[in-house]
Structures are given as structure tokens and as C-alpha cells.
Amino acid sequence: MAAVLDTRELTPVTKLLVLEAPLVARHARPGQFVIVRVNAHGERVPISLTDFDPAAGTITVVVQRVGKTSGLICALEPGDEMLDVAGPLGRPVELPTEGHAVLVAGGFGAGAIHPLARELQERLVLVTVIVGARTAELVILRDLLEPVSDELLVCTDDGSLGYRGFTAQLLADRLAGGAPFTDCFAVGPVAMMRAVAEVTGPHGLHTLVSLDPIMLDGTGMCGACRVTVSGETKFACIDGPFFDAHAIDFDEAIVRSKMYVDEEHVALEPVGAR
Amino acid sequence: MPLVYPTKTAMPTLDPVERRARWDEVAVGYTVERALAEARRCIQCQDPLCEQGCPVGVPIREFIRRVAVEDFAGAAEVIRTRNVLPAICGRVCPVEHQCEARCSVLGRLEPVGIGRLERFVADWERAHPRGGAAREAARRAEKIAIVGSGPAGLTAAGDLAQLGYGVTVFEALHAVGGVLRYGIPEFRLPKAIVDEDVEGLRSLGVEFETNAVVGKTVTVDELLGELGYSAVFLGTGAGSPRFMGIPGENLKGVYSANEYLTRVNLMRAYSFPEYDTPVKRPTRAVVIGAGDTAMDAVRVSIRLGAEEARIVYRRSENEMGARAEDYRRAAEEGAIFEWLTVPIRFLGDDDGRVRAVECVRTRLGDPDDSGRRRPIVVPGSETTIEANLVVIALGTNPNPLLPQTTAGLTTDEHGCIVTDPETGETSRAGVYAGGDIATGAATVISAMGAGRRAATAIDRYLREEVNHGDHLA
Numbered sequence: 240m241a242a243v244l245d246t247r248e249l250t251p252v253t254k255l256l257v258l259e260a261p262l263v264a265r266h267a268r269p270g271q272f273v274i275v276r277v278n279a280h281g282e283r284v285p286i287s288l289t290d291f292d293p294a295a296g297t298i299t300v301v302v303q304r305v306g307k308t309s310g311l312i313c314a315l316e317p318g319d320e321m322l323d324v325a326g327p328l329g330r331p332v333e334l335p336t337e338g339h340a341v342l343v344a345g346g347f348g349a350g351a352i353h354p355l356a357r358e359l360q361e362r363l364v365l366v367t368v369i370v371g372a373r374t375a376e377l378v379i380l381r382d383l384l385e386p387v388s389d390e391l392l393v394c395t396d397d398g399s400l401g402y403r404g405f406t407a408q409l410l411a412d413r414l415a416g417g418a419p420f421t422d423c424f425a426v427g428p429v430a431m432m433r434a435v436a437e438v439t440g441p442h443g444l445h446t447l448v449s450l451d452p453i454m455l456d457g458t459g460m461c462g463a464c465r466v467t468v469s470g471e472t473k474f475a476c477i478d479g480p481f482f483d484a485h486a487i488d489f490d491e492a493i494v495r496s497k498m499y500v501d502e503e504h505v506a507l508e509p510v511g512a513r
Numbered sequence: 514m515p516l517v518y519p520t521k522t523a524m525p526t527l528d529p530v531e532r533r534a535r536w537d538e539v540a541v542g543y544t545v546e547r548a549l550a551e552a553r554r555c556i557q558c559q560d561p562l563c564e565q566g567c568p569v570g571v572p573i574r575e576f577i578r579r580v581a582v583e584d585f586a587g588a589a590e591v592i593r594t595r596n597v598l599p600a601i602c603g604r605v606c607p608v609e610h611q612c613e614a615r616c617s618v619l620g621r622l623e624p625v626g627i628g629r630l631e632r633f634v635a636d637w638e639r640a641h642p643r644g645g646a647a648r649e650a651a652r653r654a655e656k657i658a659i660v661g662s663g664p665a666g667l668t669a670a671g672d673l674a675q676l677g678y679g680v681t682v683f684e685a686l687h688a689v690g691g692v693l694r695y696g697i698p699e700f701r702l703p704k705a706i707v708d709e710d711v712e713g714l715r716s717l718g719v720e721f722e723t724n725a726v727v728g729k730t731v732t733v734d735e736l737l738g739e740l741g742y743s744a745v746f747l748g749t750g751a752g753s754p755r756f757m758g759i760p761g762e763n764l765k766g767v768y769s770a771n772e773y774l775t776r777v778n779l780m781r782a783y784s785f786p787e788y789d790t791p792v793k794r795p796t797r798a799v800v801i802g803a804g805d806t807a808m809d810a811v812r813v814s815i816r817l818g819a820e821e822a823r824i825v826y827r828r829s830e831n832e833m834g835a836r837a838e839d840y841r842r843a844a845e846e847g848a849i850f851e852w853l854t855v856p857i858r859f860l861g862d863d864d865g866r867v868r869a870v871e872c873v874r875t876r877l878g879d880p881d882d883s884g885r886r887r888p889i890v891v892p893g894s895e896t897t898i899e900a901n902l903v904v905i906a907l908g909t910n911p912n913p914l915l916p917q918t919t920a921g922l923t924t925d926e927h928g929c930i931v932t933d934p935e936t937g938e939t940s941r942a943g944v945y946a947g948g949d950i951a952t953g954a955a956t957v958i959s960a961m962g963a964g965r966r967a968a969t970a971i972d973r974y975l976r977e978e979v980n981h982g983d984h985l986a
């Protein structure tokens with residue numbers, strides 16, 4: 240069990256939770272995730288790490304309410320407990336030691352890029368962060384990202400804050416303007432990560448994205464999270480979650496992410512309605 | 514030779530039609546009368562070869578003798594000297610390849626039902642608790658870390674706790690039992706039995722740490738270093754599922770057996786939405802492979818409501834790996850068997866969901882390295898089997914996570930940790946391994962045998978280390 244020490248509502252649908260998990264905090268590296276289970280009837284779901292503090296023995300995660308399980312997690316308050324937390328899982332992302340990295344985050348993906356930005360800045364790599372959301376009130380974690388980026392750019396689909404348009408469009412503008420990016424990392428909805436890949440491909444910009452497929456054990460045992468990369472089947476839980484964006488079969492990843500859409504609706508129905 | 518009834522005393526089972534919709538244990542177990550009848554079929558031979566067929570060396574002749582004279586408590590004690598998990602072994606051991614294969618009456622007669630009797634004794638013992646063993650304080654100073662709580666780990670843990678060591682078992686999942694928990698379905702091994710056996714180990718002082726992914730949450734170096742464990746036993750199993758590498762394998766509705774069974778057994782997806790984890794409910798299921806896991810998967814499919822549930826296997830009935838009993842039960846429940854058939858691709862609908870399996874037929878040629886006859890594709894024999902759920906049950910490879918994150922562990926070309934099969938010693942001092950992680954996918958009982966041998970070797974290693982220390986002092 241992991242005690243919920245602190246929570247913060249980031250948007251009406253997004254919540255930040257600080258959990259007591261000293262062993263995870265001690266071993267975590269940027270790019271890794273945990274598998275959690277809320278209660279004895281709960282699913283095992285993967286969540287990217289937004290922060291980890293070995294000294295305090297805590298980890299921080301950001302969860303967006305999209306279905307039953309994420310709803311249960313978002314309902315947790317300080318003093319509550321998360322039944323199971325296992326991790327840190329996945330391979331740490333390979334980060335450069337020099338150059339100028341651009342980190343692109345869509346929606347709650349802003350949480351997952353925070354550890355990357357922090358580590359890159361410690362390595363004295365220049366860091367540009369692009370965070371995007373549909374509208375101003377859904378832009379999250381600027382307070383966390385500001386101190387770990389040399390440049391923080393915001394964009395919204397409706398133009399209510401910062402650049403008007405998608406993150407990939409802003410990235411395309413910057414690249415067209417000659418921005419000297421040497422590496423790109425993107426975390427967010429699959430469609431957004433694919434758009435980023437399409438923008439960086441022609442520039443030959445090395446791009447890694449974090450896939451978030453359905454997982455079960457998270458330790459390489461089941462293969463639920465398989466993705467095709469360069470024509471080969473990989474398990475996101477042990478080979479990823481970060482993969483070369485220009486080698487991923489995004490169509491397949493999108494199809495597989497919708498495996499249980501019907502069941503998700505059933506799970507959300509009130510018990511009496513079944 | 515006394516007169517021996519030619520066939521095994523029948524095992525009462527649930528009705529084959531009724532049980533298609535139930536998850537309850539299919540084999541109900543012997544009554545006292547049946548157990549006595551079966552025990553009395555044993556001729557108590559001078560040289561009990563059956564015991565040589567048992568990977569953990571259960572004193573079979575003696576426990577059966579005690580059953581025959583109605584000393585069930587005594588029989589339980591005899592079994593417990595060699596087997597800490599008898600209720601499990603009595604249910605899942607492939608007895609026809611082990612103890613029962615060596616039974617003296619085998620030949621003209623059916624062998625003595627050793628597995629059924631072991632189960633009877635274990636169940637009798639569970640129903641007649643003798644006021645649980647007192648939790649003993651560890652008599653030895655050393656602590657041992659066991660990695661993985663499957664059959665190898667639980668056996669090693671039990672043996673080492675009985676020798677007086679402090680034992681902690683580290684399990685990556687949220688529940689203890691390994692393959693006994695996530696792999697073997699309720700109708701073949703009720704989870705209440707796994708729970709009881711784990712409780713038994715707790716009462717011996719064994720501690721369990723769940724959600725502990727060794728190599729990630731804590732490393733072997735830390736266990737042997739600052740955490741103060743004197744030895745580590747790695748029993749992490751052969752966790753990584755094999756796929757076929759044919760087109761369409763990543764369509765929705767194509768599962769590895771590990772995923773399918775874990776959803777159903779560990780996560781209780783059969784009770785969705787009461788439990789939150791879903792699983793696709795098949796109308797037409799195809800299970801590829803014919804081992805124990807394939808039989809479990811096809812029987813799970815029947816219980817999830819499949820109108821047709823098929824086994825597709827590239828060889829014939831004679832080469833299949835499944836236990837005869839489970840094969841028979843699957844057939845009774847209506848499973849269909851497509852022998853000499855091999856999938857070449859999976860076909861999907863517009864939505865990316867599997868809708869059929871394209872196969873070719875095979876014939877058997879000469880034996881291959883495994884000693885089984887090699888399947889040869891029959892040209893022009895393409896056939897398509899409709900299926901909205903496919904389970905690939907072709908075995909597993911060792912999980913690379915632990916060897917990858919642990920320095921100094923030698924692995925072979927298959928990714929198995931190299932060990933001395935007699936002791937479980939690895940290339941690294943103080944680190945032992947056994948079960949599927951060392952041998953590749955095998956059986957529950959062979960993993961238990963490996964756990965036992967490693968426990969013995971760890972005990973010897975630590976005693977020698979102490980003696981060596983005295984000598985130097």
C-alpha cells in the first residue's frame with residue numbers, strides 16, 4: 240500500500256498525486272512508469288512518473304479522468320491509500336549529454352516530460368518545452384516545467400493561451416525558422432505524437448515518443464502492450480515505453496488502444512443500469 | 514501378487530455439460546471409501562520405483578500404506594517430509610509422466626492413482642487442521658531472499674524456513690503464487706488452496722513482499738549488500754510469451770496465453786464488470802498449441818461462453834504435451850481438436866479485430882531434436898477457421914528482466930540462467946536459481962524439485978561459510 244500524501248487538481252479532469260513509495264523513488268529514472276491498482280477489484284494500469292524524490296521517498300503522478308479506473312484514482316485524497324504500486328518499470332529513456340532538446344507535451348503528457356527536462360538541464364543540455372492543450376484551463380504544470388526549461392512555449396487549439404494551434408504546428412514553425420534542435424521527445428495522445436513524428440521526420444530530427452498501450456503485469460509477462468517498431472514486435476513495458484517515433488506503426492498502436500472501448504462503457508455504467 | 518483391480522478408482526467430477534458454465538473445481542476429489550479402495554490397489558513393492566519418478570522424492574509407498582490403514586494424519590505427515598505443497602501437486606502434477614509412469618502394476622493394469630491419493634490426503638489434512646504450527650523464531654542469523662513466489666520459490670522458502678532461516682519472498686505481482694495464481698485456472702486449482710499453502714508458509718515465519726519487481730524495485734546487489742541477505746534464490750519463471758511472428762498477430766482479440774489466463778485467473782475478468790479488468794468473450798475461440806496451458810485456455814474459453822472452442826496443433830494427439838486427464842476433460846466439455854494443423858496468418862475485420870485464422874494441414878515426418886515427429890506442410894491444404902478470439906499457447910521464454918539488471922549472471926543462448934542442476938548455483942556466489950528461469954518452461958513439480966535442491970545447497974553454502982570463517986579466526 241502506498242499512502243497518498245498530497246493531491247492537487249490541475250484541471251477539472253486532471254489530478255496530481257504524491258504517493259509514498261520509497262523504493263520506487265530511489266530507483267526511478269526519467270522515462271519510467273509505475274503500475275498501480277486502486278482496490279481489490281481494480282485493474283492494473285500504467286502511469287508515467289512525473290516526479291520522484293529519493294530523499295523524501297515519494298513519487299508524483301498525473302492522472303487524467305477518462306474511464307472508471309482513472310476516475311477512481313482521481314478520487315483519492317490525502318490520507319487515502321493506493322492498494323498497489325509497482326515500479327519503477329520500463330527502460331529509462333536515453334537522453335543526450337549535449338545539444339538542444341525540444342520536449343513536446345500534449346495534455347497530461349506534460350507530467351511525463353518533467354523528469355526528462357530536469358535531467359537534461361542537469362546535463363547542461365538546452366531545453367525547449369512545448370506544452371499544448373485544447374484550451375487555456377487545460378494547460379498544466381507550467382509551474383513545474385518553468386524552472387527546468389530554458390524556454391517554455393504554450394499553445395492551445397483555440398488560441399486562448401499562447402500560440403494558436405497544435406503542438407506539432409508550433410514545432411513545425413520553429414523548425415522552419417531554423418531552430419537548432421538536436422533531439423526531440425514527445426509525450427501525449429498517440430495522434431499528437433504521430434503528428435510530431437511527421438513534422439520531425441523530414442528534418443531528420445531524432446525523435447523518441449512514449450507509448451502508453453494497454454498493460455497488465457508491466458514486467459514482460461503478458462504481451463498485451465506489444466507494438467510494432469521497425470517491423471518487429473516489441474513489448475512497451477520492457478523494451479519501452481520510449482521508441483523511435485519514425486519507426487513506430489502508429490496505425491496499429493491506435494487500433495490496439497481501442498481494444499476494450501465497449502467494455503469501458505460498461506464499466507462506467509451505474510450498477511443498477513446494467 | 515495380490516489381486517489388483519485393473520483400473521484406477523474413478524475420480525468424481527462435475528457434470529461435463531453443467532460445468533461448461535461454472536468455474537468451480539471440476540475434479541471433486543476422492544471420498545474416504547474411494548481413497549481406501551485406491552490405496553489398496555498399491556502392492557507395496559519392495560523397491561518403489563514410483564518414488565524415483567518424483568522430482569521431490571515423496572515417500573509414496575509409505576504414505577499410501579498409511580492411507581490403506583486409514584491413518585490419514587500419518588499419511589499427511591509422511592508427504593510433508595518431502596512436499597510442502599501437496600494439495601497443489603496432487604492436482605497439477607503430470608503424474609502419468611512421473612511417479613505413475615514407474616508404477617509396478619503398470620502394463621496390464623492402470624497404475625495406482627498416486628496423484629489422486631496425494632490430493633485426498635492433502636484435502637483431508639486441510640479439513641482436519643491440527644492447530645497450526647507455531648510460528649518459530651528464526652534459529653539462524655542469516656536471512657535468505659527468494660525472488661518469485663511460484664512453485665520453485667515457495668518450496669525453497671518453506672524448506673529454508675524449516676531449517677531456521679529468516680526468509681523473505683519478493684513477488685512482482687500484487688498477489689503471491691506465480692503461475693499457480695495467474696496461470697492455472699480456478700476449475701483446476703482453486704485459489705483458496707494456494708492461499709492456504711501460502712498461509713502455511715507464513716506460519717513458518719516466511720515473509721512476503723508483493724509489488725517488488727527484483728531488478729527494478731530492488732536489485733540483487735542491494736539484497737546481498739545493504740539489505741543484509743546472505744543468499745538469493747531466483748525462481749522467476751519463464752515469463753516471456755512466445756509469439757509466432759505471422760501476419761495479423763497483433764490484431765485485437767489475439768492474446769498470449771499468459772495474458773488471457775492472467776486476465777481471467779489473477780484479475781478475475783470472468784466477473785467483469787464486478788471486477789474492473791475486461792477480457793474479450795469469444796463466440797468462436799481458437800487456441801494454438803496442445804500443452805497444459807492450451808488445455809486451460811480452451812476450457813476457459815468454453816466457460817467464457819464460446820460456442821465453439823478449438824485446439825489447433827501442428828502435430829497429432831500422440832505428440833501433445835498436455836496431461837491426459839486435462840485433455841480428456843477438455844474433450845468432455847466440448848473442445849474441438851484440429852490436429853496436424855498450423856496457422857499461417859490471422860485475418861481481421863475493418864476494425865482491426867481478428868475474425869479468422871488461416872491454416873494449412875501438416876503430416877508428420879521423422880523425429881526432430883525434441884524426439885517428436887516433425888510436422889511437414891501439406892501443399893494446397895489451406896483452410897480458414899472463423900474465430901473472434903485467438904490464444905497463442907506455444908510456451909514461454911525466460912523473462913530477460915532479471916539477467917539484464919543483475920551483473921555476473923551467466924545465461925545460455927535461450928536466455929536461461931546457467932546453473933548447476935544439482936545445486937542451483939549460478940555463476941555468482943550466493944545466488945542460486947531454479948525452475949523455469951533455469952530450465953525453460955517445465956512443470957510445477959520440477960520447479961519444486963529445483964527449489965528444494967537449491968534450499969539444501971544454500972544451507973550447505975552458509976554452514977560452510979560459517980565454518981570457513983571460524984577456521985580463519
